[in-house]
Amino acid sequence: MSEAPNPNIIDADTLTGEMRPIRRVVVGLGSNLGERLDNLQGAVDALADTPDVWITGISPVYESEPVGCPPDSPKFLNAVVLMDTTLSAHRLLDRALAIEDAYDRDRSHGVNSPRTLDVDLIVVGDRRSDTEALKLPHPLAHERSFVLRPWLDLEPDAEIPDQGPISVLLEKVGTDGLDRRDDLVLESDE
Template sequence: MSRRLADGPRGEMPTRHDRPWVEAVVALGANLGDREATLDAAVKDLARLPLVAEVRVATPIESVAVKPEGPDDEAPTYLNSVAILMTRLAPSVLLEYLHRIEARHGRERRERWGDRTLDLDLVSYGDVQSTSPALTLPHPRAAEREFVLVPWLAIDPDAELPGAGRVDALLERLRRGGAS
């Protein structure tokens, strides 16, 4: 299930105006505070970004927190979703906006993979593949995360993760292997 939140270009910003529209996939997660309200507000923030033409969002799912050591049943559970948006923002500019949205919703970066009010990850940006220290695309752990693949597949049954393959096949492989 998905819902469309915005249609039509949103304002301008200092970027190339001739940049083509690109589909970007953003994973959303929250395990502190009013998780549902935070995710709803974050999706509205995404829809208001300049040079964003459309935002589709999956119905959120619940998942166990994943820490560097693995799943943590003692931590508060996450509410996760995926948003697909059409944008003319450069990937680095989009990432900066994602960080600003996180900060606006109280995100503090105190520990790696710690509990958080909001987490926004740029999962993919068209078919771009990058290993830059500033931005790795696609997201290096997206293919290993059921909480990313399930909502993504719900709003795009034909989705593909660049360099990794079809999302449905990745999910099937993940479930057969018993990973998160």
């Protein structure tokens, strides 16, 4: 297991000399189609294989009722991954979309349709973005127990910028329809 980089140091890009800070990133994973656990593990593996990304934590797996999905949609498996990276938020978004595409994510039926894989950027350091392509922090994370509960397992004192402590946010939304699945485990080779 490699040691995570010190978040207080700055990394210089060896080609351009550009200084890029190391940022803490929170990624939410979800799957409710196909081999759900394999899909989540594939996402963890792909994130771990991304240059300039260091996985520092993987939450327990939770099973959740679909939110805003069509009736009779299958339950989701969800997890949260903590990472340190020097990549920009837009490069991380490109990588997340590429990972989803590798798992045949179908976006033709809308945002809340069933999916093989969802890889969401929840927080990228203290970065804020409100563009069509990228919204940070994730605009619905503070309302989603399937993001807050797994994240709380990893970082009990974490906060969503402009929203507050995740423990307080989780108390507000509750955990109805969310079950921890200790029989399912995600791992990283890092």
